[in-house]
Amino acid sequence: MQRWVSGHPQESGGWALAHYRQSFLADANGLLFPREWLRRQELPLLAEQPLGWFEGQPVHLFELDRPVEMPGCSWQGLRQFLMGAEQDTFRMLGYATQIGTWLRQHRFCGSCGGRMQATAGERMMHCPNCDLQHYPRLSPSMIVLITRGDEILLARSERFPPGMYSTLAGFVEPGESVEQCVHREVQEEVGLQVRDLQYVGSQGWPFPHSLMLGFHARYESGDIVPEPGEIEDARWFSPDQLPMLPPPRSISRYLIDLYLARRSGLPDPVLPD
Structure with missing residues (x-):
């Protein structure tokens, strides 16, 4: 319950x-x-x-x-x-x-500058001057685990705790699909091309208002070239020599755990709500 x-x-x-x-x-x-x-x-x-x-x-x-x-x-x-x-x-x-x-x-209207008002019984901010409405924002983003044979690609940002590596992620841009976002972000962040995208699941992520759409993908070509200012380090890891991983509650950890479970013939783990 x-x-x-x-x-x-x-x-x-x-x-x-x-x-x-x-x-x-x-x-x-x-x-x-x-x-x-x-x-x-x-x-x-x-x-x-x-x-x-x-x-x-x-x-x-x-x-x-x-x-x-x-x-x-x-x-x-x-x-x-x-x-x-x-x-x-x-x-x-x-x-x-x-x-x-x-x-x-959304305290003030982005159109006329007037003070916004909360709407009773609905999650909406409303401008009484120009009728502009704002609902809680969601920012769609992709997150992907890339595999090459038995190896998995993990990367780290300088914002991460020391020693922790995670999967790649990035926000969807206007006019592109989530799949296009996967290809673009992987190319931008580590210089690789991927194929065989498989959608796995999604998770709301309150840092501050993301909706993470999770994928598995396979390596196709390219050498790792970390994006300056974005990726501090990226490398291939074997399943028996993994670094410090993200918290179990995160979808990034779920993508890793799911791959490891399937590789070992174990039941799929449950994606946290």
């Missing part, structure tokens, strides 16, 4: 999350504060938005204009929960981050 369900709760009371730029306020009891208590605090509130239900209780988001200091509390980044939090908690926090980012980025 899912502990977290998104939606538009209308009940009073319940819980609230205080959020600022992919970080959450927490105390010794966790991240969820009694909503009415949090309302009584002197918070620089940008917006309040209903999120859904956690263990049957309504949850609202308090999007703050700046981080605040509160006795016994600290700020914790979303990535801290990628490794340790259970799945439903991370799904709730990831969803809250995406909604908070959307609220922050």
Whole structure:
């Protein structure tokens, strides 16, 4: 049974999350504060938005204009929960981050400059002056594991933790299909050509609002040439000599684990929600 369900709760009371730029306020009891208590605090509130239900209780988001200091509390980044939090908690926090980012980025109309207004019962920001509407943004992107015989291609960015390698990824550009994006990004990032693309699955990725479309592909030709400023290192790895890999909850790790399971004749792992 899912502990977290998104939606538009209308009940009073319940819980609230205080959020600022992919970080959450927490105390010794966790991240969820009694909503009415949090309302009584002197918070620089940008917006309040209903999120859904956690263990049957309504949850609202308090999007703050700046981080605040509160006795016994600290700020914790979303990535801290990628490794340790259970799945439903991370799904709730990831969803809250995406909604908070959307609220922050659409306070004012991009057409006339007027102040946007939230729409009751719908996830939409509306400009009363020129009728412009903005829904939460999703940015489609591809992520691909490339194989060559038994070897897999993994790369790292300088932003990664030391020693960690992952699959290649990139955002879809206007006018191209996701498959075209795979070919273009692989060519740009490592100078290779690939073939036999196989769609595997997708995952919402709240850093900050991506929809990752996962693929397996086979190497066709070319030598590895890392893209300057984007790829710090890329190389072929054998399955028995893999580097530090991405967290198990990520679709990048799932693409790797799926290939390894199929190669060994094991059941397919389950893609995390």
